[in-house]
Amino acid sequence: MAKVEPSKVRAPNIRDVAHLAGVSHQTVSRVLNGSESIRPATRARVVAVIQQLGYRPNQAARALVTSKSRTIGVLSSHTAHYGPTTSLHAIEEAARLADYFVTAVNLVETDLDSVTAGLQHLMARAIEGLVVIAPQARVLEAFAGLALTIPVVTLDSTAQLSGSASADSFAASHSLSVDQIAGARMATRHLIELGHRDIRHVAGPAGWTEAAAREQGFVDEMLAAGLPVRAAIVGDWTSERGYAIGQELLRDRDFTALFVANDQMALGISHAFLNVGLSLPRDVSIVGFDDIPEASYFWPALTTVRQDFAELGRRSIALLLDELQGKSDLDHERILPELMVRASTAAPA
Amino acid sequence: MAKVEPSKVRAPNIRDVAHLAGVSHQTVSRVLNGSESIRPATRARVVAVIQQLGYRPNQAARALVTSKSRTIGVLSSHTAHYGPTTSLHAIEEAARLADYFVTAVNLVETDLDSVTAGLQHLMARAIEGLVVIAPQARVLEAFAGLALTIPVVTLDSTAQLSGSASADSFAASHSLSVDQIAGARMATRHLIELGHRDIRHVAGPAGWTEAAAREQGFVDEMLAAGLPVRAAIVGDWTSERGYAIGQELLRDRDFTALFVANDQMALGISHAFLNVGLSLPRDVSIVGFDDIPEASYFWPALTTVRQDFAELGRRSIALLLDELQGKSDLDHERILPELMVRASTAAPA
DNA sequence: TAGTCAGATGTGAACGTGAACATTTAATAG
């Protein structure tokens, strides 16, 4: 059965447009790139032909000649989490509005090889800028040895941590985040103000800048209130681990309140407590961090610290685009988190 | 202060490699593309030079001459949800392993204009294939009028729904999903087997193929058991709306069990019930859908239907890549969901 | 009226790669 060959329709190129409009291809190029030196009449004619032909500039040819890919890379890890995902979406949208493409790489492992491989993949795409959503110190350190020549924005709170200069160890880099320390202090202060004295902290895993910042905020606030600071229990962000920690904590209940480094762990811990018949917040007050959409409907509704992840993503792109256009003198305005007081906290019995 | 100009280091190109290896650029090209007709000695020499120079093929030049971008587009909506996000990650990883790039567009609105604009953005990138994670009928319908010439895989359950032929209305398209109807039947059967007779369904919003499929599965199973089917209550996937529905349902408690179309709504409903002092599952049994990671730690732990979103993503890419390579004769194996029985269901009192 | 100059438009080359075709080299058969 003979197949009808679909007459190999080549997409119209800039010369087709030029020919039909009776101008040179360079004039069409000028119209496309918004040059000033074009007579309105000429511009109109060209635009009309573009419409008529449904002409779309060939991105590859542009990239080849300009060495600009109009692509921003995003390197992330654990993006299945609510925060990174939300930031990523905001990044994608903001970039798209500025007519940039986003190519993301989600790291499963965060060892040097994986980071390097992910980066290679992005570099093969000739990305013009990079956003890193991988708030683990080791990922950031991996960059130190790579000598990137493109602007980089990392979404982490390294800059907030004292004694950490890793953010400055490679060029053309900015670090951006919601103020984790301030958020942690708000959460802790809330518990203190309710009258709690024996407060423990369940931290995120070692090596995460977010975890370190939240712990530091907790410690700062406790010390400021003259309260004793006990060692933090180290979790891994998951509800599962939170549940196990909750069971451990039940062994000697020497606290009346917990500040937990994220909502998922707080959920797991709550579950462990409810399981043995404790009543929340009567027996224990719990504060989480992040304010994932489900947190309001946990049982009990979780008091937590809301971060504007979307705003974070938008700002990272704004920063990156500004840098790409040479205006790198920006004021790094702090993004403050917000305490959401709900049913999981109350005065101690 | 005189600035040292960084001697405009041009990245090495294929001719630099060729020159240094003492061969023609075409020979280098052959090495790069794994041609058979290369003497091992020559290949080794070229590879060595590539290593030495740190040469990386210019993607833009390749795309220009081959008209292949090695890029797959992903058009999604509501990707902040757990399922789509997980699928997206799997897609990204699978594509990267096959040396493809992924450019994603996340739709905020799903009207025709937004869908078209998103698609335009991807087409400007000359994507070779497209994955659509936007299980709303209107999005799929929008494609009908667009006459795409590239392979498309949609992640939705349209194909499972009787009387719906929209999946066939545009060419080169596949539809892929976890078997929603089977999952819904499992959930419903579980409640029936526990002894429940008065079971109601809280559905997803109108226009979502997933919502329709889950409702159909519920109805099918209820009818098969000879039980009366009451009209489904329509939600919007959010915990917030779930909470409101929970309050409404409390007005006349004419049911002993609920099958809710996703976990978030189930959470909101549970919260509403617990709020008025009901005990779960003693007073009401609830089954969700999706098995988000938090579901095991809800209070009570939620019985739900697990979908393998990652597998779905991987398969969509496998399907797409196969099609790009011409071998489109694939067996569309069903992906079956799994019922996770937890504490939120029990026999009626 | 001719000269000047800025604005508008055109011309040719270059970006880095792969495809098509041409040529050289090596191997095999007679």
Next chain:
DNA sequence: CTATTAAATGTTCACGTTCACATCTGACTA
């Protein structure tokens, strides 16, 4: 040893765009 042929490698061109520079147009000045 030569003819034949396949394998290996080389040469030229095209992809679609922007850049650098050249040319043309028209208005204003002296």
